[in-house]
Amino acid sequence: MSTDEPDENRRARAVRLLSGPRSRLGITVGPSAAWILTLLVAPLAFMVAVSFFEVSSLTYQIIYEPTLNNYRSLFDGGGAIWQTPFVTALWLSYVIATVTTVLCLALAFPLAYLLARNGGRLFKVVIFFVLLPFFTMYLVRAYSWVLMFGPGGVINSTLMSWGLIDAPLGIFNYGVPAIIVGLTHAYFPYMLLTLYASLDGLDFSIIEAARDLGASRVEVFRDHVIPLTLPGIIGGSLFVFVPSVGAFITPTFLGQGKVQMIGMLIENRVAGTYSIGYASAASMFVLVSIIGAMILAFRYVSIEELGGA
């Protein structure tokens, strides 16, 4: 069997090492567990700690004395609580992420359904055209919408040159609508692929049987299609909602300074003044809300079923 005779000794030792169940477990679990502990768990734990410490604005050193000042500063802007940059940004992020998720779900379902019911050539071509934007750099896709929107952007200038409008329309200027379009474009493929994965496993004869037995289309959809594809719906929504809440690139370019989402606020505080205490405290709110959304989702689906994208 073995072709490398000179290595026989080393090989025998390696084989002996690989034979024990304990060492096998250590070799397979060990490296990634070390990575997760040192690069995910420890940094997040440190971030939690930093959110409770003061950071010197002169030396950027952490002063290790517990304080709630960082959290206080999130809600302290002189005016009402809901007018502080943090609360406005967080609220706006949730609104934008929710609208984006609903939009993605509504748009992706018909296409995913069509793809799941029709195999063959058409399927391959369509999936190619869906996957291509999916694999294309996120930044390129965000940039493409920078060109589309704006007072002199492609949409406005095209409509004007066709004589449909006389002056640039406000809705095609940069702002919240542009951000929602950009995020929908960015995360739509996640929704589509997750939905497709769960619709693909659907037994369509159930639908025919229900129809034959006299159920209306809406009834079939409500009583059979939705419950059977619920893992896909929830998984896809999570894949759209979570990154939309923390989005940075899209709101930066398509808001053009008029809109501040939570990701931009955190970036701004760290890149600008290195206010890591403030940023850590703000991140905690985002993290906790995301964990909450996931716990809610895991009541309906397992993490394995979410593995779609």
Place this chain on the structure above:
Amino acid sequence: MATESSEPAESSDRLLGHQRVEQLLSTSLYVVSGLLLLFLWVPLAIIILLAFAENPVTIFPFEGFTLDNFRLALDSESMRSSLTGSFTIATVAASIATVLGVLASFALTRYRFRLREVYRTFGIIPMVIPGIILGVALRIYFQNLLGILPGFTTVVLAHSLYGLPFVLLIVSARLYTFDESLEEAARDLGADPITVFRDVTLPVIAPAVGAGFLFAWIRSFEDYIRALFLTGPNTDVLTIWMFSRIRQLDAPELNAVSALIVFGVAIALAIAMNVGNVTGYVAGTVTEEE
């Protein structure tokens, strides 16, 4: 179709006729899907068009075709060095992620151990945690706790963690459907564990490992926000180069680089789809018959 909800199916059938409803529904399904593809595609098509246009910012007025934008982009020293930087970072990070992810997939599919579910969950978190939070957390951790200044190593470490879930999900999905009796047969015939892995297991999971590597590579290559916090002044990254140009609306070079990226991805994807089951890996529907 909202009117149908309250009434039984027969009444609506009488109203329109079963055949017509069916036809109308399927037509509208195709129309919606077509519009969607248009939505996905128009912005990218416009970038490609503008990359060849004399007037790089908007379509009207159209002033003719040129290749100057591409020449400008490819001649740019900063573009080339950041492209090389991104390639290096993505390749090193994806390689680490692949090794860790393949090992972890074996552990998850083959062995039972304590905290297995926790381990699996934490193995997937790097993919779902917002990039801004992971980026900032790692930056603070490296700089303030460990005293490591951001640079090549820190961004590679961050990206290798970020790529891990993609490899883990794709490879473990493949291993779940792997017929272990094949390995048993090889062992019964006298093969040692290394030979079994090399001659039996690896050939079967190789496409999944390749797909996982590709995913981790792309994720690293296109990442901006983690790289922003974890690269130093001496590490050039393409996304950071592009970001600053988008901010200045420096369109000529950007359009050309963007168009080249779309072409590159299109060719790679077309090849990958003809070689392996890309959709299966992406949509998580990999099955035994490929």
